[in-house]
Amino acid sequence: MAKATRGYRIGRWLPAVGWLRSYQKEHLGGDVIAGTVVAIMLVPQAMAYAMLAGLPAQVGLYASILPLVLYALLGSSKTLAVGPVAIVSLLVANAIAEAGVADVVTAMMMALTLAAMSGILLIALGIARLGFLVNFISHPVISGFTSGAAVVIGASQLKAVLGFSIPRSANIFETLSYAASHLSATNFVTLAIGLSAVALLLCWPRLIDVALKNTRLASSLRAALGRAGPLVAVLIGTLVVTGFSLNTRAAVEIVGAIPRGLPAIALPMFDLEVWRALLGPALLVVFVGFMESVAVAKTLASKRRQKIDPNQELIALGAANLGAGATGGYPVTGGFSRSVVNFTAGANTQLAAMITAGWILMTVILLTPLFYFLPRAVLAAVILVAVSTLIDVRALTKAWRYNKADAVALSVTFGIVLILGVEAGILTGMAISIALYLLRTSRPHIAVVGRVADTEHFRNIERHRVRTVPTILAIRVDESLYFANTRFLEDYLLAAVADADEVEHVVLIMSAVNFVDMSALESLETLMDELRDAGVTVHLAEVKGPVMDQFERSDLLEHLAPGRVFLSTHDAIEALSLAEARVESTATTGEIGSS
Amino acid sequence: MAKATRGYRIGRWLPAVGWLRSYQKEHLGGDVIAGTVVAIMLVPQAMAYAMLAGLPAQVGLYASILPLVLYALLGSSKTLAVGPVAIVSLLVANAIAEAGVADVVTAMMMALTLAAMSGILLIALGIARLGFLVNFISHPVISGFTSGAAVVIGASQLKAVLGFSIPRSANIFETLSYAASHLSATNFVTLAIGLSAVALLLCWPRLIDVALKNTRLASSLRAALGRAGPLVAVLIGTLVVTGFSLNTRAAVEIVGAIPRGLPAIALPMFDLEVWRALLGPALLVVFVGFMESVAVAKTLASKRRQKIDPNQELIALGAANLGAGATGGYPVTGGFSRSVVNFTAGANTQLAAMITAGWILMTVILLTPLFYFLPRAVLAAVILVAVSTLIDVRALTKAWRYNKADAVALSVTFGIVLILGVEAGILTGMAISIALYLLRTSRPHIAVVGRVADTEHFRNIERHRVRTVPTILAIRVDESLYFANTRFLEDYLLAAVADADEVEHVVLIMSAVNFVDMSALESLETLMDELRDAGVTVHLAEVKGPVMDQFERSDLLEHLAPGRVFLSTHDAIEALSLAEARVESTATTGEIGSS
Numbered sequence A, B: 001m002a003k004a005t006r007g008y009r010i011g012r013w014l015p016a017v018g019w020l021r022s023y024q025k026e027h028l029g030g031d032v033i034a035g036t037v038v039a040i041m042l043v044p045q046a047m048a049y050a051m052l053a054g055l056p057a058q059v060g061l062y063a064s065i066l067p068l069v070l071y072a073l074l075g076s077s078k079t080l081a082v083g084p085v086a087i088v089s090l091l092v093a094n095a096i097a098e099a100g101v102a103d104v105v106t107a108m109m110m111a112l113t114l115a116a117m118s119g120i121l122l123i124a125l126g127i128a129r130l131g132f133l134v135n136f137i138s139h140p141v142i143s144g145f146t147s148g149a150a151v152v153i154g155a156s157q158l159k160a161v162l163g164f165s166i167p168r169s170a171n172i173f174e175t176l177s178y179a180a181s182h183l184s185a186t187n188f189v190t191l192a193i194g195l196s197a198v199a200l201l202l203c204w205p206r207l208i209d210v211a212l213k214n215t216r217l218a219s220s221l222r223a224a225l226g227r228a229g230p231l232v233a234v235l236i237g238t239l240v241v242t243g244f245s246l247n248t249r250a251a252v253e254i255v256g257a258i259p260r261g262l263p264a265i266a267l268p269m270f271d272l273e274v275w276r277a278l279l280g281p282a283l284l285v286v287f288v289g290f291m292e293s294v295a296v297a298k299t300l301a302s303k304r305r306q307k308i309d310p311n312q313e314l315i316a317l318g319a320a321n322l323g324a325g326a327t328g329g330y331p332v333t334g335g336f337s338r339s340v341v342n343f344t345a346g347a348n349t350q351l352a353a354m355i356t357a358g359w360i361l362m363t364v365i366l367l368t369p370l371f372y373f374l375p376r377a378v379l380a381a382v383i384l385v386a387v388s389t390l391i392d393v394r395a396l397t398k399a400w401r402y403n404k405a406d407a408v409a410l411s412v413t414f415g416i417v418l419i420l421g422v423e424a425g426i427l428t429g430m431a432i433s434i435a436l437y438l439l440r441t442s443r444p445h446i447a448v449v450g451r452v453a454d455t456e457h458f459r460n461i462e463r464h465r466v467r468t469v470p471t472i473l474a475i476r477v478d479e480s481l482y483f484a485n486t487r488f489l490e491d492y493l494l495a496a497v498a499d500a501d502e503v504e505h506v507v508l509i510m511s512a513v514n515f516v517d518m519s520a521l522e523s524l525e526t527l528m529d530e531l532r533d534a535g536v537t538v539h540l541a542e543v544k545g546p547v548m549d550q551f552e553r554s555d556l557l558e559h560l561a562p563g564r565v566f567l568s569t570h571d572a573i574e575a576l577s578l579a580e581a582r583v584e585s586t587a588t589t590g591e592i593g594s595s
Helices: A002-013 A015-021 A025-052 A057-062 A066-074 A086-098 A104-127 A131-136 A139-156 A158-162 A172-181 A188-211 A219-226 A229-244 A272-303 A310-326 A336-344 A351-371 A376-388 A393-402 A404-420 A422-442 A483-499 A518-533 A545-552 A556-560 A569-594 B002-013 B015-021 B025-052 B057-062 B066-074 B086-098 B104-127 B131-136 B139-156 B158-162 B172-181 B188-211 B219-226 B229-244 B272-303 B310-326 B336-344 B351-371 B376-388 B393-402 B404-420 B422-442 B483-499 B518-533 B545-552 B556-560 B569-594
Strands: A446-452 A458-460 A472-477 A505-509 A537-541 B446-452 B458-460 B472-477 B505-509 B537-541
Touching: A015 A066, A025 A057, A025 A086, A025 A219, A025 A229, A025 A336, A025 A351, A025 A376, A057 A351, A066 A310, A066 A351, A086 A104, A086 A139, A086 A272, A086 A376, A086 A422, A104 A131, A104 A272, A104 A310, A131 A272, A131 A310, A131 B422, A131 B483, A139 A158, A139 A172, A139 A376, A139 A393, A139 A404, A139 A422, A139 B518, A158 A172, A158 A188, A158 A376, A172 A404, A188 A219, A188 A229, A188 A376, A229 A351, A229 A376, A272 A310, A272 A336, A272 A422, A272 B483, A272 B518, A393 A404, A393 B518, A404 A422, A422 A483, A422 B131, A422 B422, A422 B483, A446 A483, A446 A569, A458 A472, A458 A569, A472 A483, A472 A569, A483 A505, A483 A518, A483 B131, A483 B272, A483 B422, A505 A569, A518 A537, A518 A556, A518 B139, A518 B272, A518 B393, A537 A556, A537 A569, A545 A556, B015 B066, B025 B057, B025 B086, B025 B219, B025 B229, B025 B336, B025 B351, B025 B376, B057 B351, B066 B310, B066 B351, B086 B104, B086 B139, B086 B272, B086 B376, B086 B422, B104 B131, B104 B272, B104 B310, B131 B272, B131 B310, B139 B158, B139 B172, B139 B376, B139 B393, B139 B404, B139 B422, B158 B172, B158 B188, B158 B376, B172 B404, B188 B219, B188 B229, B188 B376, B229 B351, B229 B376, B272 B310, B272 B336, B272 B422, B393 B404, B404 B422, B422 B483, B446 B483, B446 B569, B458 B472, B458 B569, B472 B483, B472 B569, B483 B505, B483 B518, B505 B569, B518 B537, B518 B556, B537 B556, B537 B569, B545 B556
Parallel strands: A472 A505, A505 A537, B472 B505, B505 B537
Antiparallel strands: A446 A458, A446 A472, B446 B458, B446 B472
């Protein structure tokens, strides 16, 4: 019993204990195949994304060994594939560029420092259980941000495909216009290699399908071949450049020497200035990386009725980034495409990720000399094809059709990313979506309701044929009451009463009010007093339990008097019109008596 | 007809046309008395508040003539009393201090430039109909801000009461500790004058009550006498200083020479640097001033079933401030205490304000020499007594009892005002109240519900004794669904389903959902797909009309299938358990058949 409890405890902090203890033999096949397929994808992608980040190719490979093992031990997802991803690589590139770093050694040091900082921040957020903070970034903002970042990444690869250098700019239109006005500098051999690689990558899955159509290959081998496009492009590109000596004869840029063997254990820079400069970029890496990772992990887990613990994810991704920082890597996170491949290739546990890490380790030890002649244009092609899937035009049309405010948030985020950069884009997007939400809730839907035929149902008088009592105004508010909308309600009610002299009772129907904050409470109290002074009594109906509990901790019910709290709108209207009738009949009787 | 329409139109932009045309003789008495009573209060207050703003006393008087007339012509309130107020004066003082202005002429120029800028901003907000923006400042933040500003104002008057100069500091504790460590520099004659004035001001209303107890004075004279405390203090203080030559013999600071006659028409500074420096303070003046003014105007209007048009108020207050800027004044707004006095003294129309302006004009032309020997300590006493009513400790205890989040917003705003100043205070307060609101709506109340006895009512299983069906999970979400809470719902549902293997149907009860944004829509779609993959069907119940309209503009209903939309929870549970029973009975029949 005690042992089981201890096992449970360790398992909570080290999920690997759980799946390693109860590892089932029949899971091994799927894990080995998935781990291998992911490795086949990862080798070229890791090098390409490192290049995108402005780092030497080996940094991407180094970031694909220890981080994977650490996530495998600590992560709550069984199938997430961690490693370098495109958008985080762009953030790293920005951070290095903004710090004004020119030499590659400092850039590498900054990148691993950024990874270590991100790791620390992620773990801190995890321990403080603040994972929910990413929820404040809305989908349309993420969508606009992702599409924008993909376009920025694509533009950043123009130089590698065209074969001439383009000065860095946060404004993508400057980049494009510079490229357009310098097209004469194009290295056509490089361009040909890049375009061929793009074509190969785009056609590869279909080629494999057609080629293997009538063969009876094991599905695992089929999966591996289907994902080998980038690796094949790398091999062909390297062979072509080597065979024709294109690096010397046509000035095609190549990857060059990659040190063979294990990465040296490198310590991050402990320079306060550097840390201060990297804090913004690190926060961005943390938020964007965590957001992407947790979304993928959840989608995959739910398909097998498994659970993801967002705070455990923060800790696991934090450890992975600390690992990247300690072994010459750069920031990593759970990537969408490789995780999906891992899942569909049959990964059952994080053993698959350990196998991937093993393959990358072997590559680093044995195969790096093979990449010497690898043309950078091929890596650019790998990036271009990977990010092209991130541009989501449909999201905009969908948002536009569904809810204009969301479409505005999406478009503005996208536009700002292109013009002012990713950082400004995501911050503006967040501000806009919060502002639009507040704006919407600040003008709640308010309906004057009346009775439907002879039922106990009350509906909007503008939408339905209903009966009303002239002395009673029944009003339903379709929103919780808080500071931003309380004056709106006040204005609405005062105007409604000022327009209708005969009104003597206002019934506020609170069925859709989930909360009443202090501002709204005070407004309601004032409103009740003011309307009483003007000869109108306010009543409440259908107040929810938690809201009524709140009211009982305040003076509201004293301000309400002689108004009452009715269980239902029906009760309210019945009781008030009855009282009305009684007063009238008394008046009539009185008249008769005096006549 | 055309004439009436034109009249209506003009009346809309120039509300004075309305009440001047239909002016009733019997309103004149009230207007004259109220206008006079307000003038009696305003003369000393205007000079005191100008001093608080760091300006010569006459600036306060100049700001109490044309601005009142302009508001009277344009304002939508019949009883609002416009003029210098304490908190706006503090904002002006801060703006002048921050700009590093030392000489009084530049300070006056800055003050009138600030008034002109505020006027332009107010009118612009009015034309753009952006008056609703002030709604985003919550009551607790206003309360914390007002109390904090009152304390800051009080501390700023210490120097006038103690009779030695105290260096300006945004942090009130610095001011207090400086004062405490320099108490030996106290001018005791000044202190005696200041404390006597405070005592007089505090006791005056009761003195008048007692003195007039058995007299048969007209209520109008009684009202005028009751409000004459500050004026009496000013007169006594001036007489004492003049009589004993305290200004020369005891170094008591006096107001000094006030130019006699009309203010010269002065043009604001048209210096881009100055305008840029004053933009922040001007926005603060606009927001704080408008907030205070519109709150008072509304409260008073509602007591007589009159209406306030917030956008017309912006335009009227804007004109008043432009007027202040053109006649040597400084920013003005509708003040709380004088408006209440105006109202209770019987003001019927804005003619009262015009009469007040007439009295102030006469004072400026004829009486200013009388104020030469007026001790500044008396004006400080007028300020201290006026702002002491603004400190509202009860608001904190009330908020604490009612809603902790509001109490936090109030306390933090108050604290930041004291430590970092009014600007930082109100901005922090706004950020905190928005953050707390988002935080609350990001974790909505979600209840699993079951059927109450044999009724059609469904209630929280944790609060009531209810019956549930093991294969059906009925869940009610008590909040609109939007980006910040959509992941919370997702986590809740996935966890609930992962914990209960037997669940086959989830019924989402949407009765309290007023809106579903794009993020929430996508989450719901994903959730439906994911749960379907896991063998669970999602259904919806009690979807509101507007939300259903939204859904029909999206693909949600396709993702929902085979799930259905039920009118009521009752319908849903009935239909689903019936289907369940049918499947079970078929299974049983099958078994019987095969046995």
